[in-house]
Amino acid sequence: MTAAFHSHDQAISPHIDQVRAQMEALLADCSDAAYLECMIGKKVKGFFYYFNGLTNEERLNEIRYDIADWNIDEGSEWLESIAQEVTAFNCSRTDSFTDMMDQMTLGNAILLVDGNDFGYVFSLSEWRKRAIEDPVAESVIRGPREGFTESLDDNIAMLRRRIRKSSLKMKGIEIGEYTKTRVVIGFIEGLAAPELIQEIEERLSAIVIDGVLESGNIEEYIEDQPYSPFPQLISTERPDTVAGNLLEGRAVIFTDHTPFALIAPISLFSLMQSPEDYYQRFMISTFIRWLRYLFFLVALLAPSAYVALLTYHQEMIPSALLLSIAKSRESIPFPALVEAFIMETMFEALREAGVRLPKQVGAAVSIVGALVIGQAATSAGLVSSPMVMVVAITGIASFLLPHYSIGISIRLLRFPIMLMAGMLGLLGLLIGVIGIVIHLSGLRSFGVPYLSPIAPMMVGEWKDVVMRPQGWLSRQRPRLTRSGGGFRKGERRKNVGTSNRRE
Template sequence: MKQMNNEQLDLQQRNPFSTCLATNLVEMRRMFDNCDDIIILEIPQKESPRFAVIFASGLINTSELDRLVINKLNRMSLPVLPDQLRSRLAVSSTHYETDYETAVVSITSGNSLILIDGCDQALAVSLVSLETRGIEEPAAETVVRGPREGFVEQLTTNCSLLRRRLKSPAMKIELMQFGRHTHTSVALVHMQGIADESVLAEVRERLDHIDIDGVLDSMIIEEMIEDQPFSPFPQLLATERPDVVCSCLLEGRIAVLVDGSPFALIGPITLFSLLQSPEDYYQRTTISSAIRWLRYLYFGIALTVPSLYVAVLSYHQEMIPAILLFTIAESREHIPFPALIEALLMEITFEGLREAGIRLPKQVGSAVSIVGALVIGQAAIAAGIVSSPMVMVVAITGIASFMIPNFALGGAIRLLRFPVMICSGILGLYGLMVGIILILTHLLTLRSLGVPYLSPFIAKINEEWKDTLVRAPKWQLVFRPRLALSSNRRRIAGQTNSKPKKRMQ
């Protein structure tokens, strides 16, 4: 593993340890002033302290500290060097600290620091014991068939979940630290020989430019390294599933894991990869392809149906069949608002109910959102504020937005629906086409770590349509996606046809 990004500590003036234990203790007490969770134990020999142990309560296993460290220090006599102390302690994970600044980071990260009188180095012993959430299935990425494991907030656990699936030494995990105050550990994961080196170098360069006071979630890293921060479309895939990360690594993509966040970032991505679900690869190809096409259809419905209804009802009534037009006209006879205002009112109300259902406790959230939609919709129709066809259009649009598997992409469609609707209410179908053209123009210029967002269509890579338009059988997906210039693109060697040979009669 590679340790990088110590520039935050280099910006400060590093003060080396003194050979006098008393001087070191005075400085450490000054740096941890009013920090009651930091414990400083002095271990005397012949009525004067010769050793000192500093640790943060709640971050270490105190019983192991007593058994492996303190009891042995009580039986030791000076002089003793750090190398001798390290060999006598039965702890596998130890390292040296030479200055106060890095020692503070080590202590607050869960290490126990041993100071020795007469030595200008301190021995950091790792006895970390943190209360963490257990591994469970991600609530937002459930599957009928497939693994049930999801990432947790602890980086070491998340890296182990990846290592259990990819046992090859080609999977490289590079550790970095970000945040002048948080010193958050970040892991850059890639497959050596599969990931493109130019894309990997670009990610490293973007990460090296991050200088921030704190990193509390992977979203902060995402905003720092994405190509166009003001685009509503996500340019990195956030997932809680280790199997998705491993699959993307084998395709040549790069993953970023952040300590304290259960979401891994994956890039480069495309629009079509955001419309794919892990379920697609755990079902039969015909079923997966049909569901994928249904997802594409509802993606278009979620973006355009309210705008299309407003445009046709306001400017192009001749396009509506006569019987249906009479029904709509009858339902709108006592509606005081034009179709655009009616659609905006219903869409804003629906989005409010959706957010309320998310923020409420799980036991009542879904019930409140469903009952609220039914009651408010029926009450609005009875009060003559909106028409029943508009309620139906908004309901279909809401269902369509739930079909989008990626939450960030669904949020982008929900946001873009309003300006497209306004354009349709002003210019009719011309306004709808203008809105769609502007969105397509933006998508054509969008990049994810330098890769076109509409690949493989914009790059004319016909062989990748087998995992875009449909989900072809695995034995037909011979090559990895052409994400950049990687030369190792073949992932199936030899015989690629899975059809069994005919047996002799």
């Protein structure tokens, strides 16, 4: 501890005026700190300390009037009687300034009484919170509409409501020298591997950081491979996603003041799954999963393949198509690679601008964007119309992936592969793809191979990758995350509602 924090270690003086001086030194220049003087039983002097806006001031005032009416014994017994009276409230003791400050920042009020070398903490914390709303980044057609909020307690409550068993454990930890952010590891005892929980705890407690403002701050500290473009934890604001993953033996990391919870461990294929897959009928979900795999490749490779074919392998394009592409490319001054780079960069810029846009100018920018990208660029002879189409398809494809984090990784990887394709044609494209596959094969998320269950091969779990199996077919929990005995409850589906069954 440096000298500046020296006052925290002071003992609490039993003389109220001295304590007051100490407190004022600690809270100097904290314009939001407030104090209220009170006379306990109209005899003993006391002070309430709290922060404006964090504490329920109405309730505090009630308590203050209440206190004034307390019966305080004469003589040296009065401290005892205060201690007794105080027990009527939700109240605890604190005997260090550090703890007092912690309690005050949580919204509790501190009562310091003349003659005591400790303080009382009144749990009166109450501040404005956002109501529970639709999860904005992960909307579904069918499925629960509530999303996490910035309040950790609300989030945990949402989860507890879904998994009503005491084996749902919530381990708390505090991270951040200044923010002292509460971080909670949630898991189901018996389903999650104890080693996993231990590993997460170790990684979390190893974090030394000034502040945690969002779960992203801790994500980059606990990732297995921080230099990978691929996310190794899922961030979600959906309680049902979290609950589903907990049931598969994974763990969740909640961070206070953010609606985004982290799920670990994951594989590439969990990033391709949306919670809605399990709510829609299995054929539809299976179809949609295949669509996602297809467009995953499109998002990654379409512009590169276009550039490679157009600059090196024209004979691979159907004749009629090549003729019409040649026609539209005739007046374009740039090579296909440069054209692709211009358009892709433009698209990314527009997308980013769209995210940050104030609502009032949104319409203007999207009109200009559509005109610039779509029409003007083609008619000005900057880009050819097939390229516009390729870029548009690629852009849409990257948003087909249900998790934003994987979509943006793909969009990023597109550029180096495009460069490779522009330099070496399909050979370069393949080198790029092979590089990515090699990287993915080595990647792990909390010890679980990123490409599981494809590599290492676990054929039994392919069901949940190549299709969305019906509930009664997917009784086995994922092997790499479960702690043991991994079968889900339930049996083969009974024939319900088949009226034409023969007796």
